[in-house]
Ligand SMILES: Nc1ncnc2c1ncn2[C@@H]1O[C@H](COP(=O)(O)OP(=O)(O)OP(=O)(O)O)[C@@H](O)[C@H]1O
């Protein structure tokens with residue numbers, strides 16, 4: 270043990286900043302929140318142990334929890350496939366050899382850099398405002414746009430469009446994946462009388478499956494965690510009529526508006542378990558539709 | 567089975583011309599081999615026939631039909647790629663069936679053809695495997711299988727054996743020749759390999775920088791090369807070239823001596839004399855004796871290659887039987903005969919008898 274210390278101490282000294290950060294900022298809060306999720310805690314008084322009461326209440330009585338689940342799942346189920354399909358479509362266009370690809374790539378990637386920021390969410394709010402740009406354009410063509418943001422029928426869709434607009438990073442990954450498919454397979458398929466649809470479904474999709482899977486998991490996790498857009502556009506409350514009550518927004522409100530830290534921690538853990546479960550399902554089904562080229566067997 | 571006719575076919579990539587107006591008639595049922603140095607446009611020509619590459623000018627006809635605007639899938643041909651281009655996620659069986667499925671062929675017909683191809687190529691035990699589980703030779707068989715199930719009227723091969731090791735190459739060459747005899751389909755075959763070209767071709771096309779230098783049977787190309795390029799390109803080891811001037815029915819080779827020209831070689835101005843390494847004799851028995859010094863001996867078992875440095879500074883390559891006792895550094899006398907040599911004028915064109923059909 271002493272010998273081990275003497276030999277490795279310098280390494281640990283160098284690792285220390287990272288290790289301290291990791292334990293202080295990641296492991297400790299995680300464990301603390303797990304503990305807090307079994308307590309009632311309003312920040313002022315010390316936490317009070319209540320067992321599984323938080324979880325019980327959540328599933329049995331909290332209709333806003335169920336509403337937030339519904340909003341979040343609707344968002345995930347629509348925005349993730351829409352974003353992936355859009356990203357793949359753009360990647361395929363770029364792959365077809367448009368000139369100045371580098372320039373377009375940068376242009377298309379830009380929204381992804383900006384997209385997560387508060388500024389863009391605010392911009393989005395102004396675009397879709399009743400007197401915003403979108404409706405001005407509609408009016409110019411004689412239409413009359415609805416209250417995009419304050420009508421619960423449309424509000425979630427503006428966020429879905431915002432999510433799809435941030436297609437840059439899955440698009441770049443798709444583009445790299447497409448470039449890795451040997452051209453002569455398409456030529457062989459051409460001679461084998463495969464039309465464009467057949468080439469896409471019989472060659473592109475199966476060979477791109479690992480990349481599709483990677484993007485799917487990444488985007489799914491991202492979508493479950495998505496927060497800032499909904500927070501800004503709904504004014505921090507999930508309004509109108511809770512139609513933008515994303516799970517994360519609800520959690521934020523429980524924690525920082527009502528200071529129900531114990532309950533918020535429980536919500537956080539439920540979100541974690543949901544994400545973990547869906548990721549696990551994705552991995553489990555992947556063995557039926559994702560085939561890795563370099564794997565034997 | 568179909569003939570293929572190319573008339574003044576031109577191809578450029580951007581503004582870089584690659585094929586400069588090629589005329590070529592491939593007979594029905596012929597095994598035509600395209601050879602030429604790297605980058606001369608062999609693959610491009612093949613891919614234009616396949617329909618994978620647009621042509622800029624001229625026409626390509628398969629059979630009676632001009633196919634310029636016909637997509638590859640409707641040209642009724644199959645192509646075997648150098649890289650095999652097997653679909654990596656499909657089993658061997660699916661690889662073979664893919665094209666037939668696309669043509670909406672009935673299931674039992676597909677399975678009949680796939681089984682038949684698997685039997686011919688002896689890949690029955692591999693049918694459920696994926697391409698990554700196959701060796702190079704097996705992949706090549708599958709690629710050929712995928713070509714033959716279509717029962718096309720034309721096969722195109724782009725250096726199909728170049729990724730195989732020497733032994734497998736010879737084996738596959740023999741199998742391909744057998745396949746050709748059995749199917750009798752028109753084949754156009756691109757290769758770098760002299761032996762493949764000479765052994766398999768009914769006719770060889772020598773391509774250089776996008777133009778056809780010569781078309782002929784292997785016999786014609788070897789014995790009556792129509793210019794210097796073909797003469798030095800066909801045949802391994804390479805033909806020797808000596809520069810000479812002609813006067814009074816003889817060629818004066820600078821620093822070596824006079825070679826009496828055979829009848830039928832018009833003697834005027836400078837000529838290049840080409841002699842194949844196996845046509846140079848050791849000792850003085852021919853028309854002209856050439857003294858020199860052995861500078862290198864390569865022993866190949868059945869034969870040896872002797873590099874001889876001449877007093878004039880030139881170097882000749884001589885092929886001799888494997889049991890010839892020749893050592894490095896020895897003085898040696900070589901002899902050549904005028905009637906065995908090839909003569910080319912200042913433009914590199916052949917002088918003298920042009921190729922007759924092999925008798
Ligand atoms: N897609 C392309 N774009 C631009 N130039 C090309 C393209 N494909 C081929 N070329 C050029 O065209 C010429 C002929 O190429 P091609 O592939 O037909 O040669 P090849 O005779 O098959 O050579 P190799 O024996 O090395 O396969 C080469 O100079 C090559 O650089």
Ligand SMILES: [Mg+2]
Nearest residue numbers: 608609610724
């Ligand atoms: Mg080539």
